[in-house]
Amino acid sequence: MFHFVVLATFLLFILPLYFFIFTKNKRICPKSSSGYVSKLPRSYPLIGSSLAIIANKGRYSQWFAEILSQCPTRTFVFHRALGKRQIVTANPSNVQHILKTKFSLYPKGDLVDFLGNGIFNADGANWKFGRQISSHEFNTKSLRKFVETVVDSELSNRLIPILSEAAANNSVLDLQDILQRFAFDNICKIAFGFDPEYLSPSLPQAAFAVAFEDAMRISSERFGYIFPVTWKLKRALNLGSEKQLKQAISQTREFAQNIVKEKKQELKDKSSLETVDLLSRIMNSGHSDDAFVIDMVISFIIAGRDTTSAALTWFFWLISCNFHVEKEILNEIMMENPKGSMYDEVKGMVYTHASLCESMRLYPPVPADTKEAAGDDVLPDGTVVKKGMRVTYHPYAMGRMENLWGKDWADFKPERWLERDESEGKLKFVGRDNFLYPVFQAGPRICLGKEMAFLQMKRVVAGVLRQFRVVPALGEAFQPVFISHLTSKMKGGFPVRIEVREGSKVNEL
Numbered sequence: 001m002f003h004f005v006v007l008a009t010f011l012l013f014i015l016p017l018y019f020f021i022f023t024k025n026k027r028i029c030p031k032s033s034s035g036y037v038s039k040l041p042r043s044y045p046l047i048g049s050s051l052a053i054i055a056n057k058g059r060y061s062q063w064f065a066e067i068l069s070q071c072p073t074r075t076f077v078f079h080r081a082l083g084k085r086q087i088v089t090a091n092p093s094n095v096q097h098i099l100k101t102k103f104s105l106y107p108k109g110d111l112v113d114f115l116g117n118g119i120f121n122a123d124g125a126n127w128k129f130g131r132q133i134s135s136h137e138f139n140t141k142s143l144r145k146f147v148e149t150v151v152d153s154e155l156s157n158r159l160i161p162i163l164s165e166a167a168a169n170n171s172v173l174d175l176q177d178i179l180q181r182f183a184f185d186n187i188c189k190i191a192f193g194f195d196p197e198y199l200s201p202s203l204p205q206a207a208f209a210v211a212f213e214d215a216m217r218i219s220s221e222r223f224g225y226i227f228p229v230t231w232k233l234k235r236a237l238n239l240g241s242e243k244q245l246k247q248a249i250s251q252t253r254e255f256a257q258n259i260v261k262e263k264k265q266e267l268k269d270k271s272s273l274e275t276v277d278l279l280s281r282i283m284n285s286g287h288s289d290d291a292f293v294i295d296m297v298i299s300f301i302i303a304g305r306d307t308t309s310a311a312l313t314w315f316f317w318l319i320s321c322n323f324h325v326e327k328e329i330l331n332e333i334m335m336e337n338p339k340g341s342m343y344d345e346v347k348g349m350v351y352t353h354a355s356l357c358e359s360m361r362l363y364p365p366v367p368a369d370t371k372e373a374a375g376d377d378v379l380p381d382g383t384v385v386k387k388g389m390r391v392t393y394h395p396y397a398m399g400r401m402e403n404l405w406g407k408d409w410a411d412f413k414p415e416r417w418l419e420r421d422e423s424e425g426k427l428k429f430v431g432r433d434n435f436l437y438p439v440f441q442a443g444p445r446i447c448l449g450k451e452m453a454f455l456q457m458k459r460v461v462a463g464v465l466r467q468f469r470v471v472p473a474l475g476e477a478f479q480p481v482f483i484s485h486l487t488s489k490m491k492g493g494f495p496v497r498i499e500v501r502e503g504s505k506v507n508e509l
Contacts, residue, residue: 090394191300302486361399362412
């Protein structure tokens with residue numbers, strides 16, 4: 001009934017304005033000498049560009065990239081319904097302005113209450129406090145060693161055996177699901193010291209993982225509402241998807257609360273207990289407020305589960321259709337660690353590192369990030385910002401800008417990240433400016449776990465490719481569809497077959 005009322009209300013003021021459909025298009029790119037661009041979405045009184053937004057539902061990232069590539073300043077102002085406006089940009093100067101120069105003027109806003117006051121959702125003093133605690137813990141060698149131990153254990157005891165069995169049975173796996181399970185087990189061990197066994201051979205539907213996924217999905221759907229008041233009203237009345245979200249959040253937080261209680265008791269009973277996981281470290285440092293600790297850990301789970309699994313899913317697809325890249329990576333793996341013992345050293349795998357960066361350029365785990373202007377401003381390209389406007393910078397679109405990456409931007413080309421060291425004759429990695437490549441954010445909010453993420457991903461790549469080939473089950477013609485919730489995914493998953501490499505010794509890590 002509620003959905004019917006919303007739809008009827010929407011149509012009642014669209015139909016009287018139908019005659020405007022054939023009127024002139026409004027200019028909604030900043031002014032330039034290039035004049036109008038014919039393919040930009042039209043904007044109409046009251047409804048703004050709602051018709052175009054509805055028509056492109058399910059492919060917003062691709063659509064935004066197409067629009068921004070046509071705007072001379074790589075910035076576009078969307079006219080949403082009822083006079084609301086939203087800025088979307090792929091301009092590095094604007095990104096630097098938002099994430100660094102005027103950092104305090106562009107807080108996160110309140111769209112994702114699932115995250116509570118964790119560092120990914122908090123602003124101001126709460127964010128600064130959480131950031132200081134997290135920064136201290138992430139910079140300890142003991143945590144890095146613990147992460148390595150957890151990843152190696154999950155790799156050798158769960159991921160490799162599952163891939164081996166799939167290869168032996170010639171069965172089809174959804175690699176996206178497998179990698180999400182792998183990452184979920186990893187981050188729960190690292191964050192909570194708890195093993196959900198989500199990557200067990202039976203591939204169980206763990207209640208915590210399912211609730212977490214539901215909360216992520218429904219939270220992200222808020223960004224797509226034509227009328228934000230709709231989801232806010234549904235939340236106030238506890239209806240539909242907002243009711244489901246409330247239940248998922250409650251289930252997630254209840255589970256986390258139980259873990260915190262158990263950890264508190266464990267630390268109380270065993271004062272000499274080794275504090276290796278993040279939860280124990282935070283609690284041992286004197287921060288015992290349950291709500292604060294739970295918010296922090298949920299944020300860590302999001303960072304560790306969805307981002308690395310998304311990056312690896314797209315990476316394995318890209319190398320499956322770029323055999324020369326797979327060959328170079330395999331050569332590097334064998335050269336760096338010919339015995340295949342424990343992958344103690346992956347930092348020297350520069351070609352693999354470049355390949356991962358190139359994969360995330362084309363398919364960033366977080367395709368867009370939105371802030372809410374706390375005051376009036378003007379971006380470096382001249383775009384006027386008014387207080388309360390949502391301002392989005394778009395890594396997905398930025399990775400597809402010819403002016404940033406050249407005419408070959410569409411090519412999967414790890415070499416663009418490498419150059420030859422003439423003195424040693426070796427390839428060395430050449431990073432890009434964080435504001436041109438904001439895949440790990442930039443400025444004060446730059447990702448604390450960036451190096452650990454690369455360490456984990458390179459260990460997985462080395463462990464899998466040394467022994468197996470990942471082959472799309474639907475053949476070389478398979479073209480996955482990029483979709484995004486809060487993080488990116490392949491629509492429908494990534495069905496693959498696993499082939500054992502000739503001469504490899506499966507399960508020997």
